[in-house]
Amino acid sequence: MIQETYSKNRSLKEVSIETDLLIVGGGLSGTCAAITAARQGVKVVLVQDRPVLGGNASSEVRLWALGATSHMGNNNRWSRETGVTGEILEENLYRNKEGNALIFDTILIEKVKQEENITLLLNTSAFEVAHEGTQIQSVKAFNSQNSTLYKLSAKRYCDASGDGVLSFLAGASFRMGAETIEEFGEKMAPNVEQYGELLGHTIYFYTKDTGKPVNFTPPAYALKDIEELPRFKNIQADHTGCNYWWIEYGGRLDTIHDTEDIKYELWKVVYGIWNYIKNSGNFPEAENMTLEWVGTVPGKRESRRFEGLYMMKQQDIIKQNKFEDAIAHGGWALDLHPSDGVYSALPSCTQWHSKGTYQIPLRTAISRDIDNLYFAGRLVSVSHVAFGSTRVMLTSAVAAEGVAVSAAYSILNDVLPKETVEKEHITKIQQALLEKSSYIPHLKLDKSKYVSSKAKVSVSSELNLTELRTSENWKTLQMPSAQMLPITSDQKELSLRVPVNASEATTLEVTLKVSLDPTNFTPEKVIGLYSKEVKEGSQHVDLTFDVSELGDTYVFVCFAPNTAIQLNYSEDRITGILSVFRKENKAVSNFGEQKPPADIGIDGFEFWTPQRRPEGQNIAMQIKTPLFIGKKENLNSGIIRPVQSTNAWIADFEDNQPTLTLEWEEAKDISSIKLYFDADLDHAMESTQFGHPESVVPYCVESFRIKDENGKCIFQTETNHSTLCEISFDQPVKTSKLEVEFDRKNNSTPVSIFDFICN
Numbered sequence: 056m057i058q059e060t061y062s063k064n065r066s067l068k069e070v071s072i073e074t075d076l077l078i079v080g081g082g083l084s085g086t087c088a089a090i091t092a093a094r095q096g097v098k099v100v101l102v103q104d105r106p107v108l109g110g111n112a113s114s115e116v117r118l119w120a121l122g123a124t125s126h127m128g129n130n131n132r133w134s135r136e137t138g139v140t141g142e143i144l145e146e147n148l149y150r151n152k153e154g155n156a157l158i159f160d161t162i163l164i165e166k167v168k169q170e171e172n173i174t175l176l177l178n179t180s181a182f183e184v185a186h187e188g189t190q191i192q193s194v195k196a197f198n199s200q201n202s203t204l205y206k207l208s209a210k211r212y213c214d215a216s217g218d219g220v221l222s223f224l225a226g227a228s229f230r231m232g233a234e235t236i237e238e239f240g241e242k243m244a245p246n247v248e249q250y251g252e253l254l255g256h257t258i259y260f261y262t263k264d265t266g267k268p269v270n271f272t273p274p275a276y277a278l279k280d281i282e283e284l285p286r287f288k289n290i291q292a293d294h295t296g297c298n299y300w301w302i303e304y305g306g307r308l309d310t311i312h313d314t315e316d317i318k319y320e321l322w323k324v325v326y327g328i329w330n331y332i333k334n335s336g337n338f339p340e341a342e343n344m345t346l347e348w349v350g351t352v353p354g355k356r357e358s359r360r361f362e363g364l365y366m367m368k369q370q371d372i373i374k375q376n377k378f379e380d381a382i383a384h385g386g387w388a389l390d391l392h393p394s395d396g397v398y399s400a401l402p403s404c405t406q407w408h409s410k411g412t413y414q415i416p417l418r419t420a421i422s423r424d425i426d427n428l429y430f431a432g433r434l435v436s437v438s439h440v441a442f443g444s445t446r447v448m449l450t451s452a453v454a455a456e457g458v459a460v461s462a463a464y465s466i467l468n469d470v471l472p473k474e475t476v477e478k479e480h481i482t483k484i485q486q487a488l489l490e491k492s493s494y495i496p497h498l499k500l501d502k503s504k505y506v507s508s509k510a511k512v513s514v515s516s517e518l519n520l521t522e523l524r525t526s527e528n529w530k531t532l533q534m535p536s537a538q539m540l541p542i543t544s545d546q547k548e549l550s551l552r553v554p555v556n557a558s559e560a561t562t563l564e565v566t567l568k569v570s571l572d573p574t575n576f577t578p579e580k581v582i583g584l585y586s587k588e589v590k591e592g593s594q595h596v597d598l599t600f601d602v603s604e605l606g607d608t609y610v611f612v613c614f615a616p617n618t619a620i621q622l623n624y625s626e627d628r629i630t631g632i633l634s635v636f637r638k639e640n641k642a643v644s645n646f647g648e649q650k651p652p653a654d655i656g657i658d659g660f661e662f663w664t665p666q667r668r669p670e671g672q673n674i675a676m677q678i679k680t681p682l683f684i685g686k687k688e689n690l691n692s693g694i695i696r697p698v699q700s701t702n703a704w705i706a707d708f709e710d711n712q713p714t715l716t717l718e719w720e721e722a723k724d725i726s727s728i729k730l731y732f733d734a735d736l737d738h739a740m741e742s743t744q745f746g747h748p749e750s751v752v753p754y755c756v757e758s759f760r761i762k763d764e765n766g767k768c769i770f771q772t773e774t775n776h777s778t779l780c781e782i783s784f785d786q787p788v789k790t791s792k793l794e795v796e797f798d799r800k801n802n803s804t805p806v807s808i809f810d811f812i813c814n
């Protein structure tokens with residue numbers, strides 16, 4: 056028993072921790088930064104004021120994490136985030152394809168707890184910063200659950216707290232609001248009076264059908280007059296969670312200090328909407344429904360943005376500017392919202408897309424005032440307009456991984472964060488990121504330092520694509536439909552034979568298009584055009600295009616809609632081969648074509664986007680000028696996703712036991728192996744609410760074994776479901792040969808792999 060008499064001076068229990076890197080904020084950015092830094096070999100303390108990790112992606116807020124793929128509604132093919140962010144998404148798909156936010160929480164906690172280098176302090180709020188001159192010295196944080204005061208000191212600090220509590224208290228320069236057009240020449244800069252300056256907060260709700268009638272009496276504070284919401288006609292009984300992203304409020308207030316008031320207003324709107332659904336009589340289908348969950352922590356979109364060594368702007372995103380210190384990629388639209396949110400009569404968002412993905416420079420994450428401070432998440436150094444794109448969680452999370460590698464490098468090599476952007480350092484940081492499967496547009500993994508680069512490589516077969524085989528699946532050519540095919544600079548012609556079914560004599564219009572920038576997937580330049588007369592019935596249409604002027608690039612074989620014509624769709628699913636359609640995806644402002652008003656600094660172009668599985672089959676055709684898309688030399692590309700080619704070794708369809716063999720003249724000591732598989736980087740893999748058809752994507756090799764020179768199996772798995780499979784051996788394996796046997800899943804999906812490295 057503990058019994059104490061009156062004491063004049065009591066104080067909290069205090070715990071001091073010294074670490075290498077202190078990260079404040081355990082949203083997706085802080086979490087991915089912590090895991091990445093820990094794996095680079097530094098000690099990390101991760102302080103998160105909530106009981107779970109994930110921030111807006113957690114079960115407390117329940118936003119689906121998105122990034123460059125933009126719900127697969129823009130032209131950014133194969134742009135999904137990789138690295139630790141991708142690992143989390145792929146694990147979430149494996150365990151939780153239904154998108155249960157609670158399961159997503161468990162994955163984040165598990166990943167962090169598995170890292171010995173991370174000390175995780177949940178329920179712990181950072182509230183005080185000691186700093187002297189341009190250095191942060193320590194941070195105080197309080198845990199209300201264990202009533203402990205933590206004094207945390209570190210060599211480097213990373214602020215991933217959303218509102219930027221750490222940077223603010225450390226005195227770093229920041230902005231809150233919108234820049235004028237004049238400041239950076241950003242033509243999308245809002246008219247502040249009409250549109251406001253800040254994006255507001257949101258609270259979501261989930262409902263469920265109980266199978267019997269349920270009454271609802273609204274709380275006294277619920278909104279009474281639903282017509283106060285200009286968008287009330289959008290309310291639907293079957294909408295839930297993220298469908299209600301437009302319940303937004305607070306953009307005209309102080310989105311930090313007024314947050315509690317904003318929360319009450321959002322609850323008022325949420326319960327008012329539910330009252331309308333339950334009691335207006337307009338939704339009889341809601342009779343058995345009840346509220347299952349209402350958010351208690353508002354999802355915050357925007358507050359402070361801190362000033363780094365560089366501030367990204369609209370032009371960097373639209374022109375896809377290149378940076379020497381690029382650490383990550385983005386691709387979400389420039390997405391701004393009227394500050395009046397749910398009470399605004401204006402469209403609830405303005406989204407303008409770029410033609411492809413863009414680079415994010417490290418300098419946006421390094422404080423220009425405080426020497427040992429990094430930024431991560433939505434608070435990084437970007438203009439209000441650029442923030443419209445960089446703020447989404449998967450984009451901020453991959454940039455945060457770049458921050459983590461830079462921070463670890465700066466600690467281990469005793470250089471300042473700002474020095475890590477210099478050529479001699481940034482190249483190593485970029486290479487470390489690429490090795491961990493991160494994507495930085497236009498950069499390649501330098502393979503020369505790996506033992507694997509000295510090996511003689513042989514493969515059991517290589518796919519020379521001569522056909523996308525026909526199936527029983529004929530579909531009417533309802534909308535513009537295209538088959539994407541990669542061609543090489545040495546190719547003179549592309550010759551195709553397309554099976555067609557016509558209900559009457561008609562004309563088939565086919566256009567061959569390419570992107571002006573071969574690293575984009577926005578078909579905009581016409582290379583060839585056909586008007587083919589077809590007769591009633593089944594037949595083949597022959598098409599030959601001159602491609603001699605093109606370099607390595609994807610071409611789009613575009614079929615104009617014609618309801619008298621059916622095309623055949625193949626069951627063959629092949630790495631780097633995709634069909635796309637000119638269809639709308641209003642959720643991301645894709646109306647088939649981007650038609651911006653003049654003079655807002657945005658390009659006009661067509662959207663050609665894929666269908667989600669189980670749809671999205673390739674258009675069947677014979678390829679009379681075969682495409683050598685699966686050659687083993689693709690393993691040397693240093694790029695682990697399709698860009699200007701498949702970048703993958705792809706085995707032949709008929710290869711029953713695809714095998715990759717590496718041989719050296721002398722035995723080598725192998726202590727680590729990395730294999731980079733195709734976990735479908737075109738798949739948006741939304742983390743929450745959005746269900747997905749399968750837990751492992753069809754292209755991904757699940758089962759394989761690695762054998763040494765004696766045929767002894769040194770590694771095997773049957774459960775791979777990730778882009779990056781990392782294998783390390785406690786004792787190096789001495790061998791002059793490695794043989795990797797891959798198991799094919801079915802006859803229509805050939806085995807593929809982007810890269811294999813070992814050391």
Ligand SMILES: Cc1cc2nc3c(=O)[nH]c(=O)nc-3n(C[C@H](O)[C@H](O)[C@H](O)COP(=O)(O)OP(=O)(O)OC[C@H]3O[C@@H](n4cnc5c(N)ncnc54)[C@H](O)[C@@H]3O)c2cc1C
Nearest residue numbers: 080082104110111121181216217257354355432433446448
């Ligand atoms: C309604 C809404 C819809 C959106 N739509 C999407 C979408 O569809 N997809 C998408 O990817 N993004 C979307 N966004 C944007 C995205 O959610 C945010 O930009 C993103 O969460 C920013 O990530 P972050 O890690 O910086 O912040 P957060 O996710 O907010 O994480 C910061 C964490 O730091 C913690 N923290 C704060 N202060 C302290 C402290 N003092 N001590 C310790 N911890 C602290 C917070 O509790 C929080 O968990 C949306 C945002 C909102 C609000």
